[in-house]
Amino acid sequence: MSRSLRLRLLAGTLAWMLAAIALAGWGLRALFQDHITQQLEEQLVLQLDHLSGAVDWQPGGRVSVAHLGADGRMEQPLSGLYWQIDQLGGPQGAPARAAVARSRSLWDQQLTLPAAPGAVPVKGYRQLQLQDAQGHALLAVARTLQLPEDDAPPLRLVVAGDKALLAEPLQRFTHMLLLALTMLGLGLGVAAAVQLQLALRPLKLLRQGLGQVRSGAVAQLAGKFPQELEPLVAEFNHVLLENAAMVQRARTQAGNLAHAVHTPLSVLANAAAQDTGPLAQLVQEQVSVARRQVDYHLARARAAAAVRATGLATPVLEPVRALLRTMTRLHDARDLSFELAPQAQDLAFRGEAQDLYELLGNLIDNAGKWARTRVVVDVQREDGQLCITVDDDGPGIPEEQRERMFERGVQLDERRPGTGLGLDIVRALVDSYGGSVRAQESPLGGARLRLCMPLAG
Numbered sequence: 189m190s191r192s193l194r195l196r197l198l199a200g201t202l203a204w205m206l207a208a209i210a211l212a213g214w215g216l217r218a219l220f221q222d223h224i225t226q227q228l229e230e231q232l233v234l235q236l237d238h239l240s241g242a243v244d245w246q247p248g249g250r251v252s253v254a255h256l257g258a259d260g261r262m263e264q265p266l267s268g269l270y271w272q273i274d275q276l277g278g279p280q281g282a283p284a285r286a287a288v289a290r291s292r293s294l295w296d297q298q299l300t301l302p303a304a305p306g307a308v309p310v311k312g313y314r315q316l317q318l319q320d321a322q323g324h325a326l327l328a329v330a331r332t333l334q335l336p337e338d339d340a341p342p343l344r345l346v347v348a349g350d351k352a353l354l355a356e357p358l359q360r361f362t363h364m365l366l367l368a369l370t371m372l373g374l375g376l377g378v379a380a381a382v383q384l385q386l387a388l389r390p391l392k393l394l395r396q397g398l399g400q401v402r403s404g405a406v407a408q409l410a411g412k413f414p415q416e417l418e419p420l421v422a423e424f425n426h427v428l429l430e431n432a433a434m435v436q437r438a439r440t441q442a443g444n445l446a447h448a449v450h451t452p453l454s455v456l457a458n459a460a461a462q463d464t465g466p467l468a469q470l471v472q473e474q475v476s477v478a479r480r481q482v483d484y485h486l487a488r489a490r491a492a493a494a495v496r497a498t499g500l501a502t503p504v505l506e507p508v509r510a511l512l513r514t515m516t517r518l519h520d521a522r523d524l525s526f527e528l529a530p531q532a533q534d535l536a537f538r539g540e541a542q543d544l545y546e547l548l549g550n551l552i553d554n555a556g557k558w559a560r561t562r563v564v565v566d567v568q569r570e571d572g573q574l575c576i577t578v579d580d581d582g583p584g585i586p587e588e589q590r591e592r593m594f595e596r597g598v599q600l601d602e603r604r605p606g607t608g609l610g611l612d613i614v615r616a617l618v619d620s621y622g623g624s625v626r627a628q629e630s631p632l633g634g635a636r637l638r639l640c641m642p643l644a645g
Contacts, residue, residue, distance in 0.1 A: 193388070194384060194388055197384055198380065198381060198384055201380045201384070202377060202380065205373065205376050205377070205380065206373065209369050209372065209373050209376075212369070213365055213366070213369050216365055217358075217361070217362060217365060220358065220361050220365075221354070221358055224354050224357050224358060225327070225354060228327060228349050228353060228354060229315065229327060229329065231349070232327065232328070232329045232347045232348070232349050233313060233329050233347075235256075235259065235262075235269075235271065235347040236271075236313060236329050236330075236331055236345060236346075236347045238256050239253070239256065239271050239273075239345050239347060240331065240333055240345060242254040242255075242256055243273060243289070243333065243335070243343065243345065244335070245335045245337045245339075245340035249339070251273055251275070251288045251289045251343065252289075253273070253289050261293060262291045262292065262293050263291070263292045263293065264292075264293055265292065265293055265295040266293065266294075266295060267293045268293075268324075268349060268350030268352060268353050269291075269293060269347075269348075269349050269350070269353075270290070270291050270293050270294050270299065270320075270326075270347070270348045270349075271290065271291045271345070271346065271347045271348070272286075272287050272289070272290040272291070272294065272298060272299045272301075272345075272346045272348075273287070273288055273289040273290070273343055273344070273345050273346075274286045274287060274288065274301060274343065274344045274346070275288045275341050275342075275343060276332070276341060276342045276343065276344055277341060277342070286298060286301070287299070288343075297320065297321045299318055299320070299326075299328070299346060299348060300318070300319075301316070301318070301330070301344070301346060302316070312331060313329045313330060313331045314329065314330045314331070315327070315328070315329055316328040316329070316330055316346070316348075318348055320348075320350070324350050324351070324352060325350075325351045326348040326349065326350055326351065327348065327349050327351055328346050328347065328348035328349075329346070329347055329348075330344055330345065330346045331344070331345050332344050332345075333345055390413055390414050390417055391417075393411065393413070394409070394413065394417060394420075394421070397409045397410070397411065398424075401428065407428070407432075408425045408428050408429075409421050409424055409425055409428075449478075449482050453475050453478055453479055453482075456471055456475050457471075457472060457475045457476075459471075460472045460475065500538055500539055500540065500644065501536045501537075501538060501644035502536060502537045502538075502539060502540065502541040502544050502644070503534070503535075503536050503537075504534075504535050504536060504537055504544070504567050504574065504576070505528070505532065505534050505535075505567065507541065507544055507545055507548060508528060508532075508548060508565055508567065508576075509528060511545065511548050511549050511552055512526040512527070512528060512552070512565065513526075514549075515552050515553060515556050515563070518553070518556070519556045522556075523561075524556055524559055524561065524562065524563060525561060525562045525563070526552065526556070526562075526563045526565075527562060527563070527564045527565070528564075528565055528566075529564055529565065529566035529567075531566065531568075532565070532566050532567040532568070533567050533568055533569060534567075535567055535568075535569055535574050535643060535644075536574075536643070536644035537574055537641055537642070537643070537644060538574075538641075538642040538643060538644035539621055539641065539642065543617060543621075546617070547614055547617060547618070547639065547641075548565075548576065548578075548639075550611065550614050551576075551578045551614070551625075551637045551639060552565065552578055554578075554611065554637065555578045555579070555580040555582075555634075555635070555637065556580070558580050558582035558583065558585075558634060558635060559580035559581055559582045559634065560580075560581050560582055560634075561581055562580070562581050562632065563578065563579065563580050564578075564579045564580075564632065565577070565578050565579075566579075569643060570640070572643060573623070573640045573641065573642065573643050574640065574641045574642065574643040574644075575638065575639070575640045576638075576639045576640075576641075577636055577637070577638050577639075578636065578637045578639075579630040579631065579632045579634065579635075579636045580630060580632060580634040580635055581630070581632040581633050581634045582633075582634035582635060583634065584629060584630070584633065584634045584635050585627050585635045590626065590627035590628075591626075591627075593611055593627060594611050594612055594614070594615040594625070594627075618639065618641065621641055621642055622642060623639065623640050623641040623642065624638075624639075624640045625637065625638065625639045625640075626638055
């Protein structure tokens, strides 16, 4: 079965609608058939009344019928409309005789009738189901008539009509009914599709709202929703609030842990700095390793919490400008130019502002250490991602070292303390966000560090 709710509802609606239309069509056709059958019967009864008034008993035992003139088909051979008079037997044991008189439309045939019943129906005639010589089904009405003459025997008068007379109006009605029901079905189908579209539109709006929450454009679902969806929206907003609170608690706990660990490490480092012996040197090295491990795992934990969070959106251009100003002052002695590309787009990063500062700060500072005169930062949208490039005009990075520079413990030069995370931690942090970072050849002649991260909005 299709997983689409729209298709299932539409299929169910159309199935029941087609079944209802088919049942209604069958019922209407049956009603019309009964109607025209009753009309034919009424016409036959009218002809029977005319025949009853036109029959007479002549001396010598002969039946005469005056000219009816009501329907010309009675004079047309095998027209499908017939009458016949049978003698049922009379006084002094007169024998019964069939077809003592008949319409010209019977030509050389006669109707085969069942034995005459005794009781007379209240309505004054009986309905019979007959067949003619060709096997055609006939609808007939019969009446027993006793003429006033003393020697007149009882007569049975029969008027019959071919049921084929019903076929043409029934077929015409069936064609018109099919056309009308088809148009009705098409109209109802379109109406059902439109109604379903309108009924499911709030779900589309809900999906769009969830997409905005996920992309970081909004923090919670907002807008008017049907009463049936309001509890769902309220519950989802409650979950968002709880998730945001949980992420904030995790971030706070990670910060507290980092502060708690960094304090004793700083004490050990300061104590070791007072001595120049081998033990002091060993302590300083291990403190440096411990600090690096704390920064590494703290960054990964913070990034993992940010990835699970919703509604995060950090504008990029303002942090980039702030970092460029900072790096200009930091590298003031070398008279470097830190520039923002004029075509840079105003985009937003789906993550924490602190992570963005640390990532860009490390990459821009790394470019500043290699650059001769300029560092250029560009921000663009590519394939639905936020891509930031940092170009320098330095000597560049050999191709065989472009991947090694992101490995843990590999240093292509001495890093300045306090400028951000190491490139290996940058790679780990980027991987946590589902992004990528790689070194390329720069148009300025040096190296290009290309960072692609989730785009907000």
